[in-house]
Amino acid sequence: MSSVVPIESPGTDTDLARRPRRRGTLLVVDDEEGPRKSLAVIFKDEYDILMADNGPHAIELAQKHDIDVAILDIRMAGMSGIEVLERLKYVNPHIEVVMMTAFETTDTMRQAMRLRASDYINKPFDISTMRAAVANAMQRRTLESEINDNAEKLQELMAELQNQKIEEQIANTRGEIYASILHDINGPLTVISGFVQLMNQRFSNATRLEKEDLEFIKDRLKIINRQVTNCIEISRRYLSFLRRQTDEIPRVSINQLLTDLKHLINVHPSVQQNTFAVQPVAEDIGARMNGTDVIQILLNLTVNAFQCTSTPHHVEITGEVLHEPLDLTQFKDGPETRFLNVEGMANAAPLLKLSVRDNGPGIPADVLPRIFQPYFTTKGPRQGTGLGLNIVQRLVKEGKGALHLQTAPGRGTTFTVYLPAARLR
Structure with a gap:
């Protein structure tokens, strides 16, 4: 009958499983009681001992306990030691196994070594x-x-460092976006400040106002009011990006985001001698995604397009509204194409299709499978961190969108982003 031998006090299989493990666990499997008890006596002061007199119970113990080393007799009734070895390695490949037998053969030794037994001992064994x-x-x-x-x-540390790098890159890009917001607000504020100063200079010492003065004031107040409204709209637009969830109806149109993106790109150092164009979407609509994330996706793709070659080339952003779900069967990965996030995409109309196209050299076939990996880059050390496309992939997935890449040597590359969309409120 199979059994578990307690070390210092009686206990069951369950008791041993629940006890905090302070030393290694040794499993002894032999259908003869004498060798089992002898091995328990030899090792009881060094290890937690589990014992079984047949293969099935040995497998059961391995499934319940974290076993470090097993001693197996090769010749046992029912399941042989070789069979038990194979099953133990299936349950836990890390278990080390010492085989013992009184009937050593070359064939059994070869089988045991093939199944990665750590040692082979003859009976009767020397202590x-x-x-x-x-x-x-x-x-x-x-x-x-x-x-x-x-x-x-190490893997956890690398993942944490990678996430920190990505978050840092996202924060840096958002910092550029918010700097653009401040720049946009600064223009209206400058106009307001100038007109207020002008009216103050003209009327600060006046004791009475003529009709022409009132007309002057009305005209300037209309201009000031328009500029104040501009400031409020800019503030509301970006505050709504931070506050709303992705399933809320968008307040800001994609064309407004494209306009903001164009202002941001016009002063970006990656533009250099390249030409750039943004085509507005004919049917204005909003994306069901944080607005700053939409801008960041397009900004990263555009900068990537600018940096694909040092030779001057053209980059263009276009968009359209799709009123039918995508036929996902038409998208197949190949040497010149990739389609990301098929499983996670919210493929329901309306969809917003945004494309960033360049007429650069295209992406080589050996590079294409790696371009979305973090830190992978073909650019110089001062041109990028290798995180831009990885961030795009991450944001698209979080937004339940999809990303389609098409490239051809000598003809350029097109990244197309598909995002859930909604009518503006």
């Missing part, structure tokens, strides 16, 4: 030899566990 074999197996298990833990921690 020092068995101790050494188990100690070596336990050390290998411990080292492997530490390596895996360190690898996981």
